[in-house]
Amino acid sequence: MNKLTGRYALPKEAKIGMPRQQVNDRSQRSKRQVQSFFISTIVARLFVIAATCGLTTYGAKEMYEVLNTNQITSIQWLFLVLFCINFCWISFAFSQATLGLLYKAIASLWKRREQDPEGITAILVPVYNEDPLCIRARIEAMRDDLVKNAPGKFAFFILSDTNRAHACIKEKQIFHPVLNDKKAKCPVYYRRRFNNAERKAGNIADWVTRFGAQYDCMIILDADSLMSSQCLLSLTRRMAAEPTLGLIQTLPKLIRGDTLYSRLQQFANQCFGPIYAAGLTAWHGNASNFWGHNAIIRIRAFAESCGLPLLPGKAPFGGHVMSHDFIEAALLRRAGWGVRFDTDLQGSYEEAPPSLIDVMVRDRRWCQGNLQHKAFLTAKGLHFASRIHILTGIFAYLSAVFWFALIIVGFALAVQAHFVRPEYFSNPSLFPNWPVFDFERARALFMLSMALVLAPKIYGWLSALLNIRQCLKFGGPIMLTLDTLVEIIISALYAPVLMFAQFLVVVDILKGRDSGWKPQSRDDGASTWKETARAHGHHTLFGLLLAAGAFYLSPQLFFWSLPITFGLLFSIPLSWLSGGLGRGNYVAKMGVLKGPDERNSPLIVKEFEQKLHSLIQQAQPFNEANEEQMLKSYLYDSELYDWHLAQLTEQEESDFNRNEICAAWQIENNSDLDSLLKNLNEQERLAILRKRSLFLSMKKFFYMEQQPSLQASAS
Known part of the structure; x- marks a missing residue:
């Protein structure tokens, strides 16, 4: 144990046991859950289930009528099944957004209970080959805010898993001046782990077992997270007021978007995100989810229930749990602790990936982690909502496979109709069986599908438009409407590229290839034309084949498939435009895609940027x-x-x-x-x-x- 004092020491170790859980282990509940507004949660869940099932049934019936021109062939049955799966997915998203619009209108009637906590709350910042200057600037901004508004209530821990020699040296030199100095009202500690077992989950578990016993709660941040002192205080007060809660997740706002793609995500997060998040809060109740950061966790609950199991077999499906957050939330709920999503908290921030290529790299790791969760789908003792979280996490990537399959089968049907002569006298009869295609029904079903996809965005636009104060934060009704249209159009162009990329990722994982552990990009995401062409050459080729095939079969089919083929055909220039400060600044100068937090930057964000600018000059x-x-x-x-x-x-x-x-x-x-x-x-x-x-x-x-x-x- 380190006996040195002052600047050199970590706090005295206070060990706590963290037993490794089993996948199938019906644990005894440590607390009897008292769920607030239990009736409303049941009603919300019934609404989501009824709306999803009702819309899916209607869509299946209409598509059956469209396909049933004579007799349904095997390939048409396959198309119908794939359509129903995809239609169910968009209906589920639509029902949650609709619930969110209703819930947001009445959410102000309820107020979360708060009381002052006892003791100190630890703030954990896991680091893995990140830029230490940005992390130090964030910590200094938050620490100064806490020293002013909550002295003696928090302590920072930088938990380093950095495994590159040069990065390790730079990290220690930059962090050293702020570590455990005379500002004991909010000390900052640093620990670098030499054994990177189980990645981020193992990093946090190592801290919990060594130091966790002397703290009631821990707030976990990512390397790009930022939280105001008011938000941090509210989290601790709400946790203290609800002794049956194990975790409270906040809704982080995306900030500091300086590329086209990050600005696109930032606007969508601030305009459309609150509606969808409100729907999640309404039906989750006290069985919500965890996103791995910007959340507070009760340490005793975490230690006793969240020791992650080791899965049998080799990677990508075996070994340690990669996407630990979903499973930790499920294990907390299985042990009887509440998990809540509080979307009303302000002052929680993070940053978005800078480019389309960076999103694809991140998706590779996330996809493997989510598909690995199949081992927990049938685990004993899990709450119904936890299983839905796990299933939706898996389907978030499998949906790309089903969309891709639907496109391929649809084109196969077009090829069949073009080359195969219909049989009008397939059954012995005096009268022929004329195939009659119901074009009007097909068009109505297409319009319904588009309406379900766009509804969450329209809800977000409408909610901001009707709230005068919020509308002005977006620049007024004209800019709000223009930005919404720009986001819809550009997102529609990127959607097929991401769909095909996720399809390839799923195939890659099913082949048994492990993603490894790569640090997330925090730069501007700029790439050369050569790098972009290498990343999107297969997207362009696939789009070219689809467009050429559609045009050969029918000009009408070519125009109907343009929403898919256009983005794929131009994936290289679209991806090149997505990253880079210069391209993002050009969009900013036009005044497009500016959210409220960019037009009027929050105080904690301003303080962080000032400190970062100062540190960059000092650290030259x-x-x-x-x-x-x-x-x-x-x-x-x-x-x-x-x-x-x-x-x-x-x-x-x-x-x-x-x-x-x-x-x-x-x-x-x-x-x-x-x-x-x-x-x-x-x-x-x-x-x-x-x-x-x-x-x-x-x-x-x-x-x-x-x-x-x-x-x-x-x-």
């Missing part, structure tokens, strides 16, 4: 320094050197470690730091940074470089 030497210069600063700065050693007080491994042995040999046999760094590989550099004896032996290079100056001063 760090950004320009190479790894050798950074490592030298470890050796020459005595305070930084001692602090790093204080992080290496864990018991050293006794097992054979090739990288440590090779690093020790390199240190012994190289005469200067330059030649050492030239001969070390990445894993050997990491071994030096994690092994106390190896890092101590690096001191010899400091003495070597100091020797000439010492001799000169002596002479």
Whole structure:
């Protein structure tokens, strides 16, 4: 245990057990749930089920009538089944949005209970090869806000899983000045984990088992999260007022969008998001979901029920649970703890992926994690709502497969109609069976489908339009309407590209390929034409084949398929436009896609941006320094050197470690730091940074470089 004090120490360890759960384990409920507005939750769930089933039944009946021109063939039956699956999916989304519109109108009648909590709340910031300057600026902005409004109530923990030597050195140098300093009213601690087992979930579990017993609750943030002191205080007060709650999830607003794609997501999040989120809140009740960040969790509840099971088999479906958040929410609810989604809390923020390619990279990891959840669908003891969360998470990616299959089968039907001669006398009869295609019914069904897809966006626009104050925040009714139309059009262009990309991802995972663990992009997402063409060449080819085939079969089919083929055909320029500050700034200058938080930036966001600007100027030497210069600063700065050693007080491994042995040999046999760094590989550099004896032996290079100056001063 670290015995150093002041700047070097972590708080005293307070260990708590976190047993690993089983997939099928009907746990005894630790608390009897008292669900607020239980009747309204039941009514909301019945509304969603009835609306989804009713619309799906109607759509299935209408499509059956469209296809039943003579007798339905096997390929038509397949088309009907695929249509029903996809129509059910959009009906489910529509019913939740409609419920949200109704719920939002009366939600102000209810007020969440709050009371002042006892003790300190931990704020956890997991980090994995992220930009430390941005993280430090966010933490400083939140810390200063908390020192002013809630002194002594919170403590920050930076939980690093960074596994690149250069990033680790830069991270420690930038975080070091703010760690556990004299601002004890809101201290900041840092812990870097050497074993990255189970990724983010393992990172948080490691902190819970080591330090969790001395805190009642923890607020988990992402590296790009930002929360005001008022929001943080409200979370702790609501948790204190509801002892049966295990987790409260906030609705983060997207901010600081500076590319076309991030601005598109940001506007949709601020205009349409609240309606859909209100619908989720209404039917979730106290069995809601967890998104992995911007949420508060009761530590005792988390420790006793959220030790994630290890799934049998190899990745991508076996091993540790990748998308841990959905499963942790389900396990909390299985143990009897409430999980609530509070959409009324203001001051919770995050940032969006900057480009279409970045979304595709993130979707690869998310898709694997969500498909892995199939192991929990039939798990014993899970709440009905938890199973729906897991199922919708899986179907969020499988839906791309069903949409793709529907398109392919639809084109197969068109090919069949073009090349196969119909049989008018298939049955013995004096009269022919004339196939009659009901065009009017087909068109009405298409219009209904489009209405269901667009309804959540129309609801968001209508809700903002009727609220004068909110409408003015969007720039008035004209700009609100224009921005909504722009978002609908551009999103429609990107939709088929994402659909086909997700289809390929699902196929890739079903082949057994693991996604690995890549850090999320936080830059502007700009890519060259060559990189974009490489990422979207197959999208363009698929769009070209569809468009050419449709035009050959029928000009009418070509125009009907344009909503799909146009986005695919132009996926390369559309994706290139999606990222890059220059393209995003051009959109901003036009005044398009500006949400309320961009037109009038919240105070906590302004403070963060001011601190980030100041830190970037101060940290210019760090950004320009190479790894050798950074490592030298470890050796020459005595305070930084001692602090790093204080992080290496864990018991050293006794097992054979090739990288440590090779690093020790390199240190012994190289005469200067330059030649050492030239001969070390990445894993050997990491071994030096994690092994106390190896890092101590690096001191010899400091003495070597100091020797000439010492001799000169002596002479």
